[in-house]
Amino acid sequence: QLLDQRRAAWSDVARRIAHEIKNPLTPIQLAAERLQRRYGKQIDPDDTTFARLTDTIIRQVGDLRRMVDEFSSFARMPKPVFREESLVDLARQTLFLHEVAHPGVVFSLAHEEPSIMLVCDRRQISQALTNIVKNAVEAVEANPGAAEASITMTLEERDGRTTITVADTGIGLPAARDRIVEPYVTTRARGTGLGLAIVKKIVEEHFGTMTFADR
Structure with a gap:
């Protein structure tokens, strides 16, 4: 019973975290991608800082999204069908x-x-x-x-x-x-x-x- 209670508490935490993190991820990713499209061609090709920073934002958002998916699957795991x-x-x-x-x-x-x-x-x-x-x-x-x-x-x-x-x-x-x-x-x-x-x-x-x- 104690184990079930702890697991239920963790599931609730995971569900809340997933919800709170997921909301801002899409606008962050879209903003970074739009910056790349809008200003990428205007920047000196020898200056790689802009591309490197926007790529980092997009990649980190992807990592966060995968983390959120793990939280969600932990919180919402259905009963097994045997x-x-x-x-x-x-x-x-x-x-x-x-x-x-x-x-x-x-x-x-x-x-x-x-x-x-x-x-x-x-x-x-x-x-x-x-x-x-x-x-x-x-x-x-x-x-x-x-x-x-x-x-x-x-x-x-x-x-x-x-x-x-x-x-x-x-x-x-x-x-x-x-x-x-x-x-x-x-x-x-x-x-x-x-x-x-x-x-x-x-x-x-x-x-x-x-x-x-x-x-």
Whole structure:
């Protein structure tokens, strides 16, 4: 009950923040784009300051918009709709999306045959896997000294229990690893601290547990 109350309070905070931030974002972006169109051609091409500053405004607005979308999805996550799905297909799709975006990282999937089936909400499990792999990619990119940049997802089924393991060659977990699933707790300069909170919420609504360990 206490956990539900805390989560409801965080959802309310997220909803209010999303609403308050979203309103001024569009006029800020439109104003910067209009400045570029109106005055960009009049400025000396050798003077790159104007272009650099307006580009920064537009890019930062885009970052804020993505942050607001995370707040909104945390606040408004619908109840899962359960159907039997192929977990291998979901895992493959998740890894493929990241493979395209990060060609410097080696992604691999290990699973048993035949394909593991899971009764789940396809969209939510996909979102959870995507967030976990995104975190792994960021950990790998923050560890340039590793011999190989790799992420491995392993799917196993034992005694009616399905386990999804994601291992990476990244920088490792922070000391306070149990707190990283709490809303607004982040170790990254530009993180919202909602990615793993969303994953935990999805996992719990699928009657699962999430744990962290060193590789």
